[in-house]
Amino acid sequence: MSNLENLRKQAKLYLRWHRERYFPVAAQIRWFLARFRDLPHREVLDTDFKLSEAQELVARKHGFESWPALIKGIETMTESTASSAGAPLIIAAEPxxxxxxxxxxxxxxxxxxxxxxxxxxxxxxxxxxxxxxxxxxxxxxxxxxxxxxxxxxxxxxxxxxxxxxxxxxxxxxxxxxxxxxxxxxxxxxxxxxxxxxxxxxxxxxxxxxxxxx
Missing domain, CATH: 3.10.180.10 (2,3-Dihydroxybiphenyl 1,2-Dioxygenase, domain 1)
Known part of the structure; x- marks a missing residue:
């Protein structure tokens, strides 16, 4: 898991991609956020997308139900795990x-x-x-x-x-x-x-x- 600052940056990046109408981000929004699932990709990009929703997207990609749950998960990490959390983390591969x-x-x-x-x-x-x-x-x-x-x-x-x-x-x-x-x-x-x-x-x-x- 990445540290909290990196996670916040990820959420802001998703928010910026949505505002710039970066098409692939619409697929991730639809996949991880149920309220967007029935919308066509272009409508996802046309719909208001808030920072809180971008944070929820990041949380769900890391296996948590919500942003507060993700924060709590970070807070309960052991000190040894937390000390290495600042390193960049490859979340997934997409061949x-x-x-x-x-x-x-x-x-x-x-x-x-x-x-x-x-x-x-x-x-x-x-x-x-x-x-x-x-x-x-x-x-x-x-x-x-x-x-x-x-x-x-x-x-x-x-x-x-x-x-x-x-x-x-x-x-x-x-x-x-x-x-x-x-x-x-x-x-x-x-x-x-x-x-x-x-x-x-x-x-x-x-x-x-x-x-x-």
Whole structure:
């Protein structure tokens, strides 16, 4: 967790992005704040967005119900933890997948893998984000095939993204029951992690990994 001053800066940054109509922030506002969830992205940017709402957004991204709850959580941290809290903190990673058709890719992730579309931008769309729980994948349209045949022949198992879980088997069974085609079924790697791999319509390999047996 970042320290309080950094968290306040994060909230002010979200507020500024909203005022500047930075499109991706609308997706995060809709995802974390329920009262915005049914609004289209452009209406989110048109609606008044207060600092208190930006602070709530930061709190929810850190796993707290509200800004006061986040503050209380910081106050109850141990002294040793607090002493290291001033260092910059990477909160999450959002891998970018290159795809040939945003609509087809979104349909795959939603219908096959149970994701939701966080946002889709452009007419026709050239970028999007798909979300499932804490996992976020950014999709970026490119012209032509994403991978040439010689690359996949040489690098059959080259991954585009890895998503981690606390318990991987239930998700594997969910995908299996839904008829998802696996590039690699569930297995235990030599280093102890359990993984399975799914291939998207463009040949991107997405690895799901978890340690629970």
């Amino acid at each position: 970018q997948l290159f795809v040939s058709d945003i609509k087809i890719s979104c349909r795959f992730f939603v219908n096959e893998l149970g994701f939701k579309v966080g946002f889709s931008y452009g007419k026709p769309p050239f970028c999007a984000q798909v979300i499932r729980d804490g996992g976020r994948l950014n999709l970026r349209k490119v012209s032509g095939p994403v991978f040439d045949s010689s690359f996949r022949a040489r690098e059959r198992d080259a991954l585009s993204a890895t998503l981690t879980l606390d318990d991987i088997k239930p998700l594997f069974l969910e995908f299996q029951n839904a008829g998802v085609s696996f590039h690699q079924p569930l297995k235990t790697e030599p280093w102890g992690v359990r993984t399975f791999i799914v291939k998207d319509p463009d040949g991107n390999l997405i690895c799901f990994a978890g340690g629970a047996l």
